Amino acid sequence: MENIYVNIEELKPVSPKHSTNCSDKKTQRGPWSLYLGFTVFLCVFLFAGLIILGVLYVIKDNLTAKRNLLNANLTKELESLSEHNRKLHDSVAELSAIKVNLTELLQTSNNKLSSMTEERDLLNANLAKLRCLFEPKKMCHGEWKMFSCSCYFFSKESGSWDKGRQDCRNKGAELVVINSPEEQMFLFNVTKNYMWIGLNDREVEGTLKWVDGTPLTLQYWTENQPDNGGGVNTNEDCVHTGHRHTPAWNDLPCTNSLPWICEKLP
Known part of the structure; x- marks a missing residue:
């Protein structure tokens, strides 16, 4: 009997070492698997x-x-x-x-x-x-006065040189063109007032021309004229007669207001 019990005790199962080794191996494989997976990723x-x-x-x-x-x-x-x-x-x-x-x-x-x-x-x-x-x-009619072969109108109205010229044109005439000393004295004897005549240098300063296009030849300027304003005014481009109640000419701005003399043929 004692032998039997001894045998039984000898037959008691012992924990297998193989299982323990497997678990250890699995535990050891874990980091390598992660490394491999990371490497693949x-x-x-x-x-x-x-x-x-x-x-x-x-x-x-x-x-x-x-x-x-x-x-x-x-x-x-x-x-x-x-x-x-x-x-x-x-x-x-x-x-x-x-x-x-x-x-x-x-x-x-x-x-x-x-x-x-x-x-x-x-x-x-x-x-x-x-x-x-x-x-x-042939004779002049109405207020027109005869001298030589021309009729002259002495306006009682005053205005600019352009206004006087337009009035003369409306009358079939033009601002007077003075061609002789006799004509100049005739005009002065009729009126000794300042009156526009058909002389100007509006196109070229200093080059005076009559309204019919003829250049200035006979001249009846008063002393030191024309002076284009003497340096004060620079636009004295139109001429009038009867300056200072003498048969002489003077230049003034064309916008000044003066009576005028028209001339036409009978």
Whole structure:
């Protein structure tokens, strides 16, 4: 019996060492598995990053190519516009030169026409006076006074030189043109007042002309006249007679208010 119990005790199970070793191995494998998984994840991440970078690089190349193409097109357009602008500038310069030439030609033509018109008017006036010499029966009417072959009107109204000239034209006459000392004395004897006559230098300062275009030859200026205002006024361009109650002339601003003398043929 004792032997039996001894055998039973000897037969009691003992904890297997193999199970303990397996558990230890599993415990030892844990960190390596994590490292391996992290490594795989990192590789996948890097690979995905490389793919993304490749795609971005391709997109960048495409955008760069498009930008270069756009820049090239813009450069061509700018060159074309610059060339077009240069041609327009040249055309404008040519047109400006043509305009200047046409303006000069027009001015020359106008000057010639004006000169011819003045010559015609002077010729007509001289012919009319010559005709008057052979027709002594013609008379002046109303308030008009006769001297030689002309009729003269001495206004009682006052106004500017332009107003006086317009009034004379409305009467079929013109501001008086004085051609002789006898005519000058006739006008002075009729009226010793300041009165506008048809003499001015409005076109060119210092170049006095009669309203019929004839240049000034006979002159009856009072002392130190004309002086264009003596440096005080610079626009004394129109002339009146009867200065200081003498048969002399003086220049005044054309806007001054004076009576005037008209002249016409009978």
